[in-house]
Amino acid sequence: MTDSPSPPPTRNGWLPAKSWQHFIAGGLGGMCGAIITSPFDVVKTRLQSDLFKHKHASIGGVVGEGGVLVAQRPGSLLWHFVETAHIIRDIARDESPRALFKGLGPTLVGVIPARSINFFTYGNGKQIIANNFNHGQENTYVHLVAAAIAGVVTGTATNPIWVVKTRLQLAAHHKSAIASAQPKAFFGGSVSMIQRIAREEGLKGFYKGLSASYLGVTEGTIQWVLYERLKKLTSGTTGKGGVQEWAGMLGSAGTAKCVASLITYPHEVLRTRLRQPLVDGKMKYTGLVQTLRLVIAEEGARSLYGGLTAHLMRVVPNAAVMYSIYEGVLRWGERRDAMRSS
Template sequence: MSDIEEVEIPNPSLIPSQSWKHFVAGGLGGMCGAIVTSPFDVVKTRLQSSLFQNHATVGVINTGGAAVVGMPRQPGGLLWNFVETGWILRDIYREESPRALFKGLGPTLVGVIPARSINFYTYGNGKQIIANRFNNGEENTYVHLTAAAIAGIITGTATNPIWVVKTRLQLIASRHESSQRSLGGSWSMIKQILRNEGIRGFYKGLSASYLGVTEGTIQWVLYERLKKMTAGTQGQGSVQEWMGMLGSAGAAKCVATLITYPHEVIRTRLRQPSVNGVIKYSGLIQTLKLVIAEEGARSLYGGLSAHLMRVVPNAAVMYSIYEGILRWGN
């Protein structure tokens, strides 16, 4: 009787081993980045909102239960936008208190941590699954693009209610309103939205969020490509290696933002509270047409400077922590 050699046939599981690392690393990276750049997020939200654009001086605007501080608006180029960002940071600090620079940070963290965890988990594991199942285990641009798009749709759907609450909180001038602080203010805002707008109110701006999936897709694809281009820095010392990684993350985010930024403005407008009971922005196309008709196409880039000052370092911090945890865990 001849010996028959048993051959073990690999049976890879659907979810890659140690997939949880992507979830943890993404959440920690997102948390650290959000805390560091929170003041710029407040400025960006206010510059995107129409509630702040037609007031020559700082003042309180009645929005039917929510008061917001108007910001000075003057014509100028890109350099002026960066100067304006600094002035707005100063005015918020003086007029509303230093705490106002971190307004909405509670719901931001509540949103960022699961959003980044979901996004990095879905993308990090998704690209491996797609490559193994459909591309003989090899990653390429199409694999990265598909995984990033799926991750963006899942993340946007799951976390949209949190971003609605965060946006509403950032549009409230709460210098004397202790109730509108941190998670306590978040709970009050949740009840207010539910009472006035119902469940649908938490999904305002979702269409613009889906449009914004293109930003995350472009960012991931560019990051993967730039990371390969800087792969030669690996083994040349920790400083060069990490600088290559930081540069890849920052550059990918910058390019993706410049290409897709108008969806940010449209999404903020859709999430604005009603003014004297009137909802001005009701849909994606309606908002786009109305903004261009009333304010010009240039307004679709309102708050871009503050946004870039926030998201570029945010991406660098987030991706470096993400990559660091993945490498440390190996």
């Protein structure tokens, strides 16, 4: 199944020429997307965790027998958007607007190298695989293998950063605590969290959730393969410029991420639970299978999709922004090279 020929042979027989452009383009795209969608990331993380379950259950809740609060969670999609908006409002009101950007420091520290590594590994990997193992032709299988390799490499390299980010987002502070921490800003809080994890859990604490991250490689693989196919379907707009071309690119990126997320979302919840801090000095979630069984037993299978709406509200526009910047930087580099050679 042949899609398209690969770029010209590699510069040195292995790495493609201008391979660094994928690294720079991926980092820029990831940075911009993360900043724009940070509030939704905070909401998603809290909804995935059981530490904030009672607090956020009060949204739309009613008082049941014995004065116990019973959460009402209508199943409509509209309600989930309303719920997300309410949580954002409550976080801003109770913890200050800055709390909506909790974990942004380690997120940027993680996103920039993570996206750089992922786009670099995938963008160059598909060319290397095609040139050396498929007669210079890219196809769906080449894209699949390159995406899987990129996911494993990225997850292994950046897992400690995501552990710190998750812990920071699950740390609830009052306005006064946040105000007093202004000199530390985001990165100061990250240093404190790193020291705490190292002291309480040791080196292995930074690799919590790694098994779920490897499980999540399937999401990145589906996303890349689907993106390549959708991009080919909209290839008729390429070169036309303007709104039509960019709409095709945005749609391909957003749709690919949405579909991949819907298929693989439970691994996000499991990963968040595995990265939670110790509760009363004890580790509640100890492994991937144990976490899956415990979550289903205590909360039901539906909880495996906790925070899905907030997640989609974040990752779909994030992917659209990220891939557009990535493609834009690569095309800018191609045009610049063409002008120099003319």
